[in-house]
Amino acid sequence: MTAPLSPAASGVPVAEAFAALGTRAGRADPYPWYEAIRAHGPAVWLRPGRLVVTGYAECGRALRAPGLRVQDAAAYDALSPAWRSHASLRAFTSSMLYSNPPDHQRLRSVVSFAFTPPRIRALESVIGEMCERLLERLARLGARGEPVDLIAEFASRLPVAVISEMIGFGESDQVFFRDVASAIAVSTDGSGDPAALERADGAMEELSGYLAELTARRRREPRDDLVTLLTRVHDEDRERLSEEELTGTLMVLLTAGFETTSFLIGHGVLRALAEPVLAARLRSDPAFAAPFGEEVLRCEPPVHVTSRTASAALDLEGVEVAAGTRLTLILAAANRDPRRFTDPHRFDPGRFGAGRGGERPLSFGAGGHFCLGAPLARLEARIALPRLLARFPGLRPVQAPVYRDRWVVRGLETFPVTL
Ligand code: HEM
Known part of the structure; x- marks a missing residue:
């Protein structure tokens, strides 16, 4: 490490x-x-009005503080109204992720029931079957010893398949969604790259067109999926869910969960292959996948950083924060805070082992915006990692994996392996 x-x-x-x-x-x-x-220090001034937070307690407190707000449409307007010309940013700001109370609770409550731990546990066998189909496909691709890219051919496919099934997207469109979601996700990663933002806007227009057709179809032929549900909520009460919010909600479910979970699986495989004893334990002891996954999340969180702005003055574990301060919360650093995690740079799934609840990492955030998909992401990793390693005991990296050159959402872009 x-x-x-x-x-x-x-x-x-x-x-x-x-x-x-x-x-x-x-x-x-x-x-x-x-x-x-x-x-x-755990919370230090970059310049007046800009605080950078690396401490676990400080990040946790900031994420839970009611006076700290996410960047919403009003905040973007205050910076420059020009952002409204970007379709991808408009869609994000119409979602719960970029909303503050009271809109935030209204938008989250429309879909939160579908992501409760019992609802997600009920998906276990369906996800297991999807995983087996993808492993079968992977076996065919690598049957003659050719290298296969584990990210493109497995780690990114499982989360897209799962969320597509929940939302109600057709199976044949999943590769389209993966590419569209990838392009859109970069519009929020703070890189400020104009070409990437243009691609994100184009992808968002494409997705909106697809969603408009899909919602029209579900009005005619309802199904047991989230598109049908959200369309019904919108049709019954536009105050509860506007057209843009409907699109924003579906878009955020698609984009928030797929690369992040793909990176969790990718890092899990990387870590297991680096320490064969861990790979062996994952194959033989399915219960080990949960603490292992938690330690992967702690050491290599897919989301490295998030931000908040103070709407009122507050005391952040002894640091005086004035209204208007912008806080950069480095979750990946908080997860390695030596005041919270002993020997924090060491990879040790035992921290989260049986009987040792351990302090949860902040990889899924905390407070009101705590990741809605956390139980789903954990379950997917818990299913995928042992099955992949058991199915291909000879799995080997062909070369070092390539990291995506982004800071906010960080993970493996490609990971060529032989089976
Ligand atoms: C390992 C995988 C994942 C990681 C590391 C992750 C991480 C995060 C983090 C850090 C936040 C909070 C952001 C903030 O407070 O600023 C968040 C929010 C969110 N995540 Fe995830 N996520 C993952 C998977 C998923 C999945 C699978 C879904 C859904 C299918 C999902 C849906 C969401 C949504 C809707 C929010 C916004 C919640 C709100 O604003 O109330 N995530 N996620």
Whole structure:
């Protein structure tokens, strides 16, 4: 695992360490820079009005504080009304992820019942079957010893298949959704890349067109899926769910869950192959998949960072935060806070083993915006990892995997393996 503090990151000022996270090298290995920031304190000023938080307690408190708000449409308007010309940003700001109370609860309550732990547990056998079909397909692709990309051919396919089934998208359209969701997701990752934003807008237009047709079809032929449900809610009461919010909700379910879960599975395989004893345990002891997955989430969280703005002054574990302050919450650093996790850079699934509940990592956030799909993502990883390793005991990396060159949502872009 990454050295806690590389010589380059050692002793650098906060602003320099933070700036490094915006470089290709910093994105390739952000952990030493997190430690460089942490060396100045768990919540430190980047400049007046801008706080960077690496502490576990501080991030947890910030995520739960009612006075800290996500960037919503009104906040974007205050920055520049030009954002409204971007279809992808409009859709995101019409979703729960980019809404504050009271809209946030209204939007979340429309779909939250479908993601409760018992509802998700009930999907276990369906997800198991989907996983088996994908493993069968993978076996065919790699039958003659050719390298296959584990991310494109397996890790990204399972989450898309699952959420497509829940939403009600056709099976034949899943590759289209994966590509569209990938393009759209970058519009929120703060990279500010205009070409990527243009691609995201194009993909959003395509998705909106598809969704308009699908909702019309479900009005004629209802089914037991989320599109039918959301269309009904919208038709009955537009105040509860407007047209843009309907699209925004479906879009956020598709985009929030697929790359993140794909990265969780990808990191899980990478970690298991790096330590054969862990791979062997995953094959032989299905109960081990849960603590293993939790430790993967802690050490390599797919979402590294989120942000909030203070609508009122607050005390953040001893740091005075004035109204208007923007907070960058580095979840990936909070997960390695030595005040919370002993020997935090060591990969140790035993932290979450039986009888040791352990302190949960902040990989799914906390508070009002706590990830709606957390039980689903955990279940998918718990099903996928042992089955993949058991089915292909000879699974080997062909070369080092390639990380996606992004900071906010970080994970493996490609991972060529032989089976
Ligand atoms: C390993 C996989 C996943 C990770 C690491 C992850 C991470 C997160 C995080 C950190 C947040 C909170 C963001 C914030 O507070 O600013 C979040 C919110 C959310 N996630 Fe996930 N997520 C994952 C999988 C999923 C899945 C599978 C779904 C749904 C199918 C999903 C749907 C959502 C939604 C709808 C929200 C917004 C909740 C709200 O604003 O109330 N996520 N996720």
